[in-house]
Amino acid sequence: MGTTTAEALVWETVFAQRAARMQGAEVSELLKLLALPGIISFAGGIPDPALFPNEAASRAYAEILSDPAMAAAALQYSASEGYGPLKQDIVGLMARLGVAATPDNIIITAGSQQALDFMGKMLLSPGDTALVPAPTFLGALQAFAAYEPRYDTLRLDLGNRGPASYAEDAAAAMPGGRVKFAYAVPDFDNPTGVTMSLEARERLLTLARDLDIAVLEDSAYQALRFAGDSVPTLQALDIAHTGSLDASRVAYLGTFSKTVAPGLRIGWVCASADLIQRLVLVKQASDLTVPAINQMVMHRIVSDGHGALIEAARRLYRDKRDAMLAALDAYMPDTVTWTRPEGGLFVWVTLPDGVDAGALLKRAVAEVQVAFVPGSAFYHDASGANTLRLSYSLPDAAAITEGIRRLATLL
């Protein structure tokens, strides 16, 4: 027997190269701020639990587990593609978005975070280019990072570069490197709250066609519109060109986390059956299946109650957004600007040049007990130091008003 030191493994020495890209996220540290007593947190994009369908969920679990045949299926291994009746619910939901899907176009995932991971796993070799907005959803950057991509910046307004420029830069960065996909949150973007115009969507699709790449449409907030008119999904617009979902280059990533409850961890990908077949193999190798019991419960909840849940969420978040915008109007100095979302959970704030949101967060927590996410966390290139994301989803209207008032005292 050797000495302790000689026998111990230094785990770092056996890590994959990708481990360098998967470092501790600022955000997990930030989430701990939520737990501090007395903090008014605008940090997480956390749904208000007042919206959770506790009774419907309780009834559904009881029904399923009191029937021996259903219980045996609910607690057993199940198909990697997902529970048939829930897939049928999603087919109906996609139809209302103008997308004619069949169950073969759907896979159920553990929230849309897992869909992002699977798309990275399926599409990205090290050095391949992913086009992502700056800023964009931090969870997407984290999911893709494990597959060691190069990022280039996609603009969600009309300002993208020509396709040749993107392709040349991808090839110059690595021999054989190419652009694989463009990623966007077109409706009530996380983190900006901005919705892409129809014209911007068509321009993005044209860019994707010119580059012959995939488009990942992250639609986590799409159902939560409480003002203005809805804009067709990227997938519906692409199908108008290609003629069918199976020919579409758009993979639509949906979730029940924002309209039902995130704790059941149920999302989906709707896309060409060619892609879905491969994602089923990815699911099988990754974690086999989403728990059957939760899929059966979700089916019961959404098959007759989804509309009412969505309406309740729209009302609640509209009131909270109104409270936040009114407080920003009332308290913030003229040097600070912000977005005015028509849905979703987020307002994006731009501070004067030279004001660092990370430093502001430290002061905000220490001096006025307010938390938010500094904007630089959402930039693949770590820019955006003078920006920050506010979520109005969790605090009540009075806390929102008070939190913004306090924050403004620091600016």
Add this chain to the structure above:
Amino acid sequence: MGTTTAEALVWETVFAQRAARMQGAEVSELLKLLALPGIISFAGGIPDPALFPNEAASRAYAEILSDPAMAAAALQYSASEGYGPLKQDIVGLMARLGVAATPDNIIITAGSQQALDFMGKMLLSPGDTALVPAPTFLGALQAFAAYEPRYDTLRLDLGNRGPASYAEDAAAAMPGGRVKFAYAVPDFDNPTGVTMSLEARERLLTLARDLDIAVLEDSAYQALRFAGDSVPTLQALDIAHTGSLDASRVAYLGTFSKTVAPGLRIGWVCASADLIQRLVLVKQASDLTVPAINQMVMHRIVSDGHGALIEAARRLYRDKRDAMLAALDAYMPDTVTWTRPEGGLFVWVTLPDGVDAGALLKRAVAEVQVAFVPGSAFYHDASGANTLRLSYSLPDAAAITEGIRRLATLL
């Protein structure tokens, strides 16, 4: 607008290199055989649903969802490392295996399949070598394949090559290529049913120390011993050398799928806190968290009922194993040999040289309505054509006897 063909994306053209390693698994096709009417299936390693704790689960869901504060936590996002009280249950379980762990040594995963995926993600760069038995658990081969390893063969008896030979072959296969880990199912192996002796375990650990690599101990069946004496876990044996879990090179992969129910999708990794911290980041980027509600339910089920569930499983599977061994003894010709497991779910059968188990399966399904898994699926090098895996977990004793009788008529 272009023509349909010009506008459509051929998804294959944007797939990552790893996609070539993630092809359709024979086994997903095989699982469909389970659904054929009248088939006696020895194919899946599927727990008997008669063992599922329907009532305890039902009671737990009802308790949690009828308490507003608990419901709000159960249906909300939750910590990526897992639910504290369940981690504490696992600390207790590891203590009974001779492993002194703290909650910082535990992460909750979506079954041990996800733990396998995470270990591959964390440890394997393309071309790195993984030492795996031949045959070994197919799900492990599928999980690791996504990270494009080279495989070399680990022997679970005393027959491994010297460490220099493994290291040289890894380096010769790819510049910078090295052995990263050895993987094994030491107790009631899937697929062979064989348990590693104490001496074989110590030899494996010595090899791992000499190579300075990690060891992944897949302990899915460890609790299901119904004959013979238990052998210390690889992790406990390694800790006897290194002095502490934090210094150990062994990551222990556990699961409640075989002792409670697979449908809740709850497993864990117990390992050095250095590794666990990194796996928490992997979890966050992959799917954020195991559903809080299922973790809370699992805690309630195991904190006062795990022992009884394990005892019931041992009794049931012992009786089924006895039925299978008796039928094999009674009906199989002398040219066929098989293992005699002391626990777990599997018997491994070796047919005469030149008899192809894949061809036998086709005949067995068509002519005698019996299914099993051809052994070659479990070999990283696609050898083992004359082997097959029988699981006795799902059919009852009469069906086991009848199925083996029918199968023997083909041999």
